[in-house]
Amino acid sequence: MKEKLSKNEMIVEGDINLSEARKTWLKDQVSTEAKTLLEKDAKYFMHQALSTPCLDVLANAQGALITNTSGKNYFDFHGNNVHQLGFSHPKLVAALKQQLDALTFSTRRYTNKTAINFAEKLTSLTPGLDKILMTPNGSSAVGIALKLARAVTGKYKVLSFWDSFHGASLDVVSVSGESVFREQMGPMMPGVERIPPPITYRGIYESNEEKALEYLEYILAKDNQIGAFLAETVRNTDAQIPSKHFWKAARKLCDQYGVLLILDEIPIALGRTGKLFAYEHYDIIPDILCLGKGLGGGIIPQAAIVTKKEFDQFNQISLGHYTFEKSPMGAAAAHTTLEIIEGEHLLEHVVYLEGMMQAELNQLQADFELIGDVRGIGLLWGIELVTSRVTKEKASAQAEAIMYECLKNGLSFKVSKGNVLQLCPALTITETQLAEALNILRTAFYKITQA
Structure with missing residues (x-):
């Protein structure tokens, strides 16, 4: 033992x-x-x-x-x-108390001003990404992103990095790379390819990002059923920081092979890297951005995906359909979080x-x-x-x-x-x-x- x-x-x-x-x-x-x-x-x-x-x-x-x-x-x-x-940021606590005295829940098939104002604020900060779906947690956001990628591309396979972590639900651990979450779970969701990440210190390529890019292109070129490349822009767990060259080249390869780039910034967005979103360091725009964790200000569980308006063409599919899909409490927390980051510099x-x-x-x-x-x-x-x-x-x-x-x-x-x-x-x-x-x-x- x-x-x-x-x-x-x-x-x-x-x-x-x-x-x-x-x-x-x-x-x-x-x-x-x-x-x-x-x-x-x-x-x-x-x-x-x-x-x-x-x-x-x-x-x-x-x-x-x-x-x-x-x-x-x-x-x-x-x-x-x-x-x-x-x-317990005082401005956030005050905003949530105010929301508690107003609308506390939004029944499905109805919307509310608080959620709409949050969506407007968030998309104003993500040029090129114009549509959102809200969800209670990060795993669900990644799940929505995977479903949307299948619908958009018509391709069911997913590419991710070895040792990556994107959430703990069964669908998401299927596509993640961290094996400990798959132990004793039996058959996983099929159609997942994993590649070595551009590790900056320890790893198979020992800082050789060109080799990592060669591997990425090899996989994309040989398998035309890959519809999504899921990755953390910056790896949170052990602080691995790819170069701008890597992400610009990876973005170009995704475009070349018709693959949607899904960036998981659930742990590292909202200022953690010195920019509101980590992808801003790399002069790229993902096809789908996954947000969560700090989006609720450390008080309310809140996550979301942000994506391109041209992908909003699946009214017949329940991509998320979560009970708290337009939570006024979650939206109030997320909107106030963005305002505090901005207002307090x-x-x-x-x-x-x-x-x-x-x-x-x-x-x-x-x-x-x-x-x-x-x-x-x-x-x-x-x-x-x-x-x-x-x-x-x-x-x-x-x-x-x-x-x-x-x-x-x-x-x-x-x-x-x-x-x-x-x-x-x-x-x-x-x-x-x-x-x-x-x-x-x-x-x-x-x-x-x-x-």
Whole structure:
């Protein structure tokens, strides 16, 4: 059993949660009250990979911080990728209270001003993408995109990257690349091809994007039933950042072979990369854009697809047909989120903090041989830990130790792929708060590497 867990810990998307270190954390760092609540949590909730057992019990979440029942604060550098505005943004809370006093639900076959105003606002920010469908979660948004691509192209196959993650529903795990989500699930949806991603550090091509593009063209040329290429513009889990050349070439290949480009920006849109949408860095426009997570401001579950008006020709097909399809609460949250990002100049704030974060993490790499690579954009960063910069073997034990040392001192983040510290703070974090959090990280490196 231990060998199997060790293997899974090396490859899954998510932090390490079944190790001896987790048991020690729960024993030594969690209050008696929290332990009682965690026991009840384990009793009543289904157990599942990547989130069981829970680390602690939260009582509050404000701004860049989450707070447990004992009053301990953590800087949340994970946030489930919903915390672009931080937590409980006062303007968003006020807007939702106002909506609660008005229309709280919109029955299907009816619309409402709140949803229409949101759709108008969103499409004003996505030139070339003029139509939307709303959905309660990101997996459903990807599902709609896949159905629409089949309808538009008449082709049923999908291309995606190895190790990619696009959601946890059965249809979406069928087309995603992360194998852990397909374990014990039996037959998957047919017609999926997967290719190596343009990994910037570790991987089959070792930063050779031309080889990745050759592979992409080879697959598209040999299989005329591929109708969609589904990919994250920037890979969130371990902060992989393709070049502009890669995405412009990939866009051209999709056009050449009649394939719709579906960009999944569910975790990384809305300012995370320093632009409202990550594809803006690459001077391309996708055929379908999938949004979610932070779209609801970290309060209301809300997702959507945005696509081209020429694809709006399937009135006879139920592409989504979700109960909360035009939720006034979700629309109010999403519209207000966009207004806050714009009104509080969060994109400029992210670009400023990006420079600060890059300088500190690069210095960290210079100071510690344990760090094999630092990569990132905006306020999405990955620190890849290796036992040797020559062999590039994963330093998974050290990654776990650093994570728990940071947790002890009030910094929460996840470990991806077994050895990548993924750092993803709220976009509203202040310069002072960011400096404090990065100091916790540096102190942890000193302690663990000298132990």
